């Protein structure tokens with residue numbers, strides 16, 4: 001008997017990864033499950049429409065890329081999560097901690113090396129007559145210069161809930177500090193000690209898997225992710241992966257990207273909450289096949305094994321470790337890693353995929369090397385770049401994907 005699972009895609013403007021995801025899942029075909037069962041997967045793009053709160057959804061799992069911004073689909077997700085047990089990547093119940101601020105607090109509590117950070121009140125009162133009264137009466141005046149002196153220049157000023165560099169500035173002097181604060185207007189800002197770093201490690205986590213990439217934030221979008229296989233020492237690499245998995249397990253984030261600044265052998269987390277991490281073909285390029293495989297693998301694993309979504313955070317399991325006096329930072333990270341493995345059911349996940357992995361690898365290599373993928377590549381570039389840049393970017397992206405195909409072919413030959 002074959003069980004069919006319907007995966008809903010709740011999408012904004014993206015077309016690249018949903019096409020890739022659907023294509024790979026279709027080519028993979030049915031997958032065996034426990035007790036001789038067979039499982040098949042369909043995908044569907046979800047439309048936004050009125051719903052009765054008692055309606056039964058047709059979806060077993062939803063990948064959401066929209067509800068962080070739009071409330072109608074967000075409330076629909078809450079309904080299907082609470083009432084119907086639909087598995088979500090990510091659950092809107094975790095959005096409350098999707099601002100950087102909550103992640104900083106959690107990580108500091110867990111003993112991680114978040115740079116010194118201060119939240120300052122709004123520069124301008126919100127446009128609300130009652131707020132003006134409240135602010136006039138209760139906002140305590142404060143000495144911005146003294147706060148900055150205490151943190152020590154240079155400082156980053158950035159929104160507590162930021163994304164896409166909006167309102168981010170690097171500040172070297174008191175004059176710049178005041179100019180940036182005046183310009184912040186109605187944005188709520190953190191002041192954070194700047195880290196003088198050697199490498200910027202950006203990790204993408206999908207379920208039980210995490211990939212760490214070398215990130216170059218000062219480069220244009222298409223070359224921010226550098227193809228570099230050994231830019232971190234094994235020890236630092238493990239630490240970066242563990243921190244990412246810890247934060248994701250702590251907040252129940254299934255699909256997230258995380259940023260750490262690495263200076264020598266010290267790892268400083270600076271940005272750890274992303275409801276809708278970038279998985280665009282044009283930015284991930286060489287790493288796009290990894291992301292698509294991990295997404296397919298996690299969805300299939302969750303559905304076939306009947307994984308249940310957890311709404312409770314059970315923070316005490318982590319805090320008990322954080323509060324243990326005899327444990328060093330490294331000891332704590334090791335225990336956090338075990339807790340994350342338990343949450344993501346990592347051993348079972350790899351066990352589940354061990355027999356199927358060669359088939360998935362072959363399917364993805366075959367697709368990426370073939371004409372259908374090339375058409376998607378061309379279509380994606382045409383939708384992202386202005387006409388006069390399209391040929392250049394098609395060639396650039398093709399070059400990177402050819403590199404992936406060559407390396408992947410060699411890998412599968414030596415390691416079939």
Ligand SMILES: Nc1ncnc2c1ncn2[C@@H]1O[C@H](COP(=O)(O)OP(=O)(O)OP(=O)(O)O)[C@@H](O)[C@H]1O
Nearest residue numbers: 156162163164165166168192193194195217270271
């Ligand atoms: N404490 C810090 N030390 C050094 N650089 C920092 C620090 N905080 C932020 N930056 C730099 O500023 C950039 C933007 O900061 P941050 O990631 O917090 O904001 P964001 O709006 O989430 O940006 P993005 O969407 O690019 O991730 C970082 O990618 C990094 O280059």
Ligand SMILES: [Mg+2]
Nearest residue numbers: 163164259271
């Ligand atoms: Mg960031």
